[in-house]
Amino acid sequence: MTIKARFQLSRGEFDLNVDLQLPAKGVTAIFGPSGCGKTTLLRAIAGLEPQAQGELTVNDQIWQDSRTRLAVHKRPIGYVFQEPSLFEHLSVQKNIEYGMKRSQSAGNPSLSLEEAVELLGIGHLLQRQPYQLSGGEQQRVAIARALAVNPQVLLLDEPMAALDDARKQEILPYLENLHQQLDIPLLYVSHSRDEVARLADYLVMMQAGRTVAEGPLETVFASLEMPLAQGPDAETVIEAVVAGRDGAYDLSYLVFSGGRFAVAGERMPQGKRARLQIQARDVSLTLNRQSDTSILNIFPAQVEALAETSTAQMTVRLRIGKDLILARITRKSAADLNLQPGSQVFAQIKSVAVLA
Amino acid sequence: MLTQQDLDALLITLQLAGVTTLILLLIGTPFAWWLARSRWRYKFLIEAVVALPLVLPPTVLGFYLLLALAPDGPVGSLVKSMGGDPLPFSFTGLVIGSVFYSLPFVVQPLQNAFRAIGRRPLEVAATLRAAPLDRFFSVAVPLARPGFLTAAVLGFAHTLGEFGVVLMIGGNIPGETQVVSIAIYDHVEALEYGQAHWLAGGLLALSFVMLMAVYALNRRFMVVRL
Structure with missing residues (x-):
């Protein structure tokens, strides 16, 4: 069809x-x-x-x-x-x-x-x-x-x-x-x-x-070849399903192919499909999993590709589970961490918006 | 008061205006639709021809119509060969003359009304399964309603006031081709001002009431296209 x-x-x-x-x-x-x-x-x-x-x-x-x-x-x-x-x-x-x-x-x-x-x-x-x-x-x-x-x-x-x-x-x-x-x-x-x-x-x-x-x-x-991924507001969208709630902290949990997101303050029925929007500039990368951090959403990821966005910045495409997200980091960070296609990293996602 | 001859003239005038308006709406509607929608590059030629009766002296129009309708003219000889009665000095001849004379007063308001609708409502109707003819009658005609009203009243009122064309091709036969405007002229010639007043005043009142109705209704439809 x-x-x-x-x-x-x-x-x-x-x-x-x-x-x-x-x-x-x-x-x-x-x-x-x-x-x-x-x-x-x-x-x-x-x-x-x-x-x-x-x-x-x-x-x-x-x-x-x-x-x-x-x-x-x-x-x-x-x-x-x-x-x-x-x-x-x-x-x-x-x-x-x-x-x-x-x-x-x-x-x-x-x-x-x-x-x-x-x-x-x-x-x-x-x-x-x-x-x-x-x-x-x-x-x-x-x-x-x-x-x-x-x-x-x-x-x-x-x-x-x-x-x-x-x-x-x-x-x-x-x-x-x-x-x-x-x-x-x-x-x-x-x-x-x-x-x-x-x-x-x-x-x-x-x-x-x-x-x-x-x-x-x-x-x-x-x-990364598209102007969408090169602009200052590059973003990615992933599909997730509402899997539970932590009432004490008013957090909702949404499951996607690469793990479980905690999202603040969203009340959605269990099992509802939702679309999560992640800005590339809200994603940072570490080589080891940080434990003493305020960021809740940290996922192991693999670098798929990198592209220079400006003389100072790079955009990195990451695979987490079956999903793709973009991270916007400085060229210096990419060099310091020696990021190459295939590198294993941890993606720290500072904020995520629930679209629907 | 009105004499029998005046009453006849009034009746003939109303009949003539009525029949002419009906014919003009029937042929003017598809014609105006075509003028409003066509992108033919020489369309301006047709538009100029349609507008001619607005500026021509009615005697000029009447003169050429008389030549065409005469038994040895192009239209007259055709009618004669088909066994028809001669057209000049007949009611039918008057109707033909009036149709030409009042053509722009019907076609132009309709053309403007159709053009004002634009293409969009018809495209919408097409996506809602309406075939071309269906679109015309279910969307274009209702949306052009103020235009139809204006066209009908202007066509009717303009034919009421016809003088020159009628005189050229209809003559002035009481009870057959004598219309009000010519009857008034005859009364004035004969210094019968009282009778002229009855007819002239009547025509004035009738025309005013009709135009008033158009403007009032147009305001109600929130569209003024006169």
């Missing part, structure tokens, strides 16, 4: 040229700066770019090739635009039913109104008109409307870009919820690294109409 997309499109100075093979499950983020062509790629997948030439196969069904070209309204997609774009002449309920009815009359199963409404928590808004809703509420309705047609792929074009921070915080839990509850793949266009770190499983990085990297999120974030 994959999505194969190969597209070319020229528009004046801009040139899109991509050849992708994406997993047909989980959240795939298409990530890059403004104008890199990520929205154009998403629109081409939806069939909204008539000039886009190429091939598109979703779960072995051909949507587009040199001979066929499925019209937009015949592609089993859901699409969420950057601005909510609700139909102003219809109530919230009628907006959601618009696609549902058409999907049903074409003989396809659709979600029930209740299911779509419940996923986005908009039951109390059904009788309102779009102009009576806040930006965040409008976007939740737009997502529900796109889901109600029971799509095979949900395409989201920066659904939070037009919202302020408070509204983003209002929508994020719903997006995380979708991630866990839906079986269909989500393609999520974004230029925000935080959103990507929170939501994505698979990452496609784009620049000037090309893809510059793609792969599982953890791998791309930890790839």
